Amino acid sequence: MESNELPYGTQFxxxxxxxxxxLQLIKDxxxxxxxxxxxxxxxxFFSSNAANSQKTMAGNCKNSLVAYGILRTxxxxxxxxxxxxLYGITDDIELYDAFARHILKNLNGLVLIDTIRKLNREGIRITNESVIDALNKRGxxxxxxxxxxxxxxxxxxxxGVLAKWRINENKINELVDLSEGEMELLKELRPEQYYFLKALCNTGSDEFQKAADVRDLATATxxxxxxxxxxxxxVLNPLEEKGLIEKQRTTEGRGAKTPQVKLTELTKRDIVIPFLEQMSGIIGEDVSRYYQKTLQEIRNDVNSTDTYVKGVALEALAIKIMSIIGLDFVQTRLKGSETGGAEVDVLFDSSSLLYSRWQVQCKNTSKVSLxxxxxxxxxxxxxxxxxxxxxxxxxxSENAREYANKIMRSMNLCIIIIEGSDIDDIVHEPTKIVSIFNRESLAAKHIKVLET
Structure with missing residues (x-):
């Protein structure tokens, strides 16, 4: 199952x-x-439906059985x-518990649960539509x-995991052996901590291992x-403080101390790797947690002395500001083969504005260069x-502006510049974003008209 996907479930x-x-039909x-x-x-199941839709509905059900991992492909x-x-389970309660455990552990069910929790914390009415909107914001x-x-x-x-959209936390803990608090603990990890822990879990060892070797494994993987x-x-100290690894030092060679690490009872649990896998495909919880803050609070964090905090805050500020004009968040920190290894901070789509895909680059620097x-x-x-x-x-910089103008004259591309003073205006009065974008769009229009 892809990390940003829930299984197809039509007519199932x-x-x-x-x-x-x-299950009996499949066996027969x-x-x-x-x-x-x-x-x-x-x-x-479908004989009472209109004759021309019966096989379509049954076909959807069959495809859903494949998506939920009951039928082979x-x-x-x-x-x-x-x-x-599942077929071998004779007790109905055990049967549905086993199916729910499979959904939570292997089919991104914990992402759905975490999304519902987030909506609850934000006081948003939970419906299928609001859940879809929240999932889309997470990739x-x-x-x-x-x-x-x-x-x-x-x-x-x-x-019994859900009652309507209400979560039964005790039932989840019973099924997957991971409490809400433990999930939050794992979600708070920074990327380098997250990947180090994931690599350590992947080794499958209960013994102490050299932290440097695990670090190299995380880099390679x-x-x-x-x-x-x-x-x-x-990396190591925060993971130890959270109770996610045990650490010890040994003296080797000329007295050099080489840290060694191993998993704790919490991180030895079978659910930890599936949970980390499910969390890997969504935007960082540090970013999503910022949705609950005001623009001013996020703006203050942009000035943090912690480079990671201010970087995440700036991305969150971009997501929050762009949502004011109705853009749909697509992805954050997109990088890899599709971008040749380079990085884009935030991507947005729009079905209502003139431009359908928006690429937002966040810079916490005094000057942006050409x-x-x-x-x-x-x-x-x-x-x-x-x-x-x-x-x-x-x-x-002026050179960068001149370059942007040159590009807009020759290409069907709009380049919009939002500087620090603009950000401060939007934070003070969010509706100012309209006049700022109108200013930039009008300038782009004039540039293109002059060239025709």
Missing amino acids: TPNVVDLRVI NEGAETSAFIDRLVAA SGGIHISEFGDY FNYKKTANNPQSMKLWLEKA YGITFQEKAFGTA DQVAKEVGLSHVLKTNAIVIMTTGTV
Whole structure:
């Protein structure tokens, strides 16, 4: 299961089908052609529907069984190992508990639960639409009419994990052996701590290992860069303080002390790696936690002496400011093969404004150079963006502005510049963003008109 995806669940919900009957149908039709199995599904669950929609509904149900890991993807009908495990459970309560545990552990169910928690904390009314909106802000890509969250919710209700959209925390802890507090502890990790812990979990060892070896494994596996001089204070000490690793020092060679680490009882649990995997595909919780702060509070954190804090705060400020004009958050810190290893802070889409894809680069520097703007222009070809927003707490150099104007004359691209004084105006009066964008758009229009 992709980290930013919930399984397809159309026509596969407990108010439409009976899980135990479905499992028996699969066993009875093991090895049969898909068309024959779909006919059995129609007879069992969809015969009362309009004749022209029966097979479509049954086909959707079959596809959902694959998405939920009950059917294998090979040709014909073949039960999966997990489906066979469910089939062998005779008690109904155990059956639905096992299915819910599978959803939470393997199908991003914990992301759904965490999203519901977040909406609750923010006082937002929880509906399928508001859940989809919150998931999309965390890197998912669903239309507002998608039923993936609703389908999952109904199965979790069947096991008592949810009651409507209310969470039964005790039931979750019972099923996955991870409390809400422990999940929050893991979510608070900074990227370098997160990837180090993930690499340590991946070793599968209960013994002490050299921290430097685990660090090298994290770098090789995930491409994460560590600051060697600050490695102990920035990574090892916080993980030890949170009770996520044990650390000891041994004297080797000429008295040099080499730290060694191992997992604690908490991080040895089977659920930890799946939980870390599920959290890896969403925007950092440090960023999402900023949604609950005011613009002024976020602006204050942009001035933090902690480089990580001020970097995250600036990204959060960009997300919050761009949402004022109705842009839909797509992704943060996009990097890798699709951008040639370079990095874009925030991407947005819009279905209502003139430009459909927006690329926002956040700079917490006194001056933005021509080279920095040029890099964003280069990335716009790869990302297919229509508008680039350069957001800086400082100013943009004259050379960079002249370059931006030249690009706008020759390309179908708009470059919008938001400087520190503009940010302060928006923080003081959020509606000022309209006049600022109108100013930049009008300037871009004049530049393009002059060239025609």
